[in-house]
Amino acid sequence: MSYCLNPDCPKPQNPAANKFCQYCGTKLLLQEHYLAVKPIGQGGFGRTFLAVDQDKPGQPRCVIKQFYPQSQGTNSVQKAAMLFAQEAVRLDELGKHPQIPALLAHLQQDSRLYIVQEFIDGQNLAQELAETEVFSEGQIRTILSDLLRVLEFIHSKQVIHRDIKPENIIRRNSDRLLVLVDFGAAKYATGTFLGQTGTKIGSAGYAAPEQSFGKATFGSDIYSLGVTCIHLLTQMQPFDLYDAMESNFVWRDYLLNNPISDQLAAILDKMIQHTLKQRYQSATEVLQDLQKPLGSQSFGRAGTASKLSQWGVKLKNLSTQVSSQVSTKVSEAIALDWTWFRLHYEDNVDIYAPRARVAEYLTKHSDWFPRCAAPMEVCPLGANSYDLLLGRYGSFKFELEVRIGLELIPPDPYGVYQIRTITLPNYSTPGYQVDFQGNFNFRELPTDPAIRLEVLSKEMPDLPPVMTRWEWQLDLEVGILFPQFIRAMPESLIHNTGDRLLRQIVREVSRRLASRVQADFHHSLGINYTSFSHLGT
Secondary structure (H helix, E strand, O other): OEEOOOOOOOOOEEOOOOOEOOOOOOEOEEOOOEEEEEEEEEOOOEEEEEEEEOOOOOOOEEEEEEEOOOOOOHHHHHHHHHHHHHHHHHHHHHOOOOOOOOEEEEEEEOOEEEEEEEOOOEEEHHHHHHHHOOOOHHHHHHHHHHHHHHHHHHHHOOEEOOOOOHHHEEEEOOOOOEEEOOOOOOEEOOHHHOOOOOOOOOOOOOOOHHHHHOOOOHHHHHHHHHHHHHHHHHOOOHHHHEEOOOOEEOHHHHOOOOOOOHHHHHHHHHHOOOOHHHOOOOHHHHHHHHOOOOOOOOOOHHHHOOHHHHHHHHHHHHHHHHHHHOEEEEEEEEEOOEEEEEEEEEEEEEEOOOHHHHHHHHHOHHHHHHHHHOOOEEEEOOOOEEEEEEEEEEEOOEEEEEEEEEEEEOOOOOOOEEEEEEOOOOOOOOOEEEEEEEEEEEEEEEOOHHHHHHHHHOOOOOOOOEEEEEEEEEEEEEEEEOOHHHHOOOHHHHHHHHHHHHHHHHHHHHHHHHHHHHHHHHHHOOOOHHHOOOOOO
16 A cells, blocks of 8 residues: 555555555655655644655665644744754764664655655664563663763764653664664754754753753753653653752652662763753763773762761752742641641643633542542542542651542632642541642643644644643641651751651642643643643743
């Protein structure tokens, strides 16, 4: 079979022997030898087809990308056309490399633009993760060793990929080498372009912080590769691994059943530093540390620090982290042997649908709440309440299994929803008390045209003209009955233990749950949220 490339053809399937479409008469061959076989993707600005090269022995498979803008607006179409052309330019400039798809052709036919690329037969790392659950340290070291050399190559050509993620890394079946694909977001890093503010491009969660401001450097690719690795090690989405209050990833908390060496952990920590200056500046630097013998003492503060000194480092930075993210009062003893910690937290996420549609979805919380709260255990308590087992938290061999009751109160006349803790029936909390008081509301805003353009350039459905900003705030108070050995510690360490528990509860019940609801809602509309460049704040 062959497939007609005319977007307006109502019956595009044809016998393989046809030279012209039997229904609309369009020429089926590109450059007289590339024949589309079937569509494999479509979005707002283009379509992708599996194809064969009829001129070569064995008719090897290839990929045809067709520029086909469906959105309105001259500026959007012009920008998309530029990005489409840039992909061909980047691939051509990079030349031949065994771990980058070869550019076979860049052409115009019947007034439409096309790119023809080498077809990579294999699975991407996201597909592998779905089958293997988590990757081992050995597998991560192999991935780093393979891809850092690819980054050395493209960076030597002054090209920044800007969209490294598991879906864009394919393990080729023929030789098991990892291939870096999708250079549609790539840009040059020469001259004035290095670090210059420009279009925001990159996949949510994997893109380096500076990319949200339209900037990208070689370190941005290193960051994205590091985030890819911690996702593969934990099977947790980047949003779920990031602590907004601490402004860093807490991925090590999820390695209980998949331990790795301090050396590799320190390397990954340095790859994903929020501040560009604290990150590796080149792929070569990462490779040099990766090749050092295990047990080396020169892999950064996280590599060989004892548990106590790790707490010391966190305490040293605590005031800066907290003052920039939250307002908190710690350690106020108001009852015998009870220590109380308080925190106020505000945040928001963007959902790409009208306010009424979002409100309708969130009001039906009995559907999404148990699903999005996982891996927390949820048991319904009536129409609006839940018994929620958050998990085990603590430090210095002192742990609490935190279980709370939450009530989701329907909106008041002003559209404000409330969440509060309730007493669980037939349950007495062992050594802790939690008071969780929160509220949220929705604000409808115009969708940023730049975001709509980038989503369409990723060959995804167009976004609606309006979006909803889901805004919430919470006041959390936790009382802990510390054992004697904890109370005997310095006051600063007691404070830090309580702060850690506060942050863990907020991370689970606030930011992490919200990000999962955000993704779940978009999935219900058939939108792949994880492929967006810029969602949330």
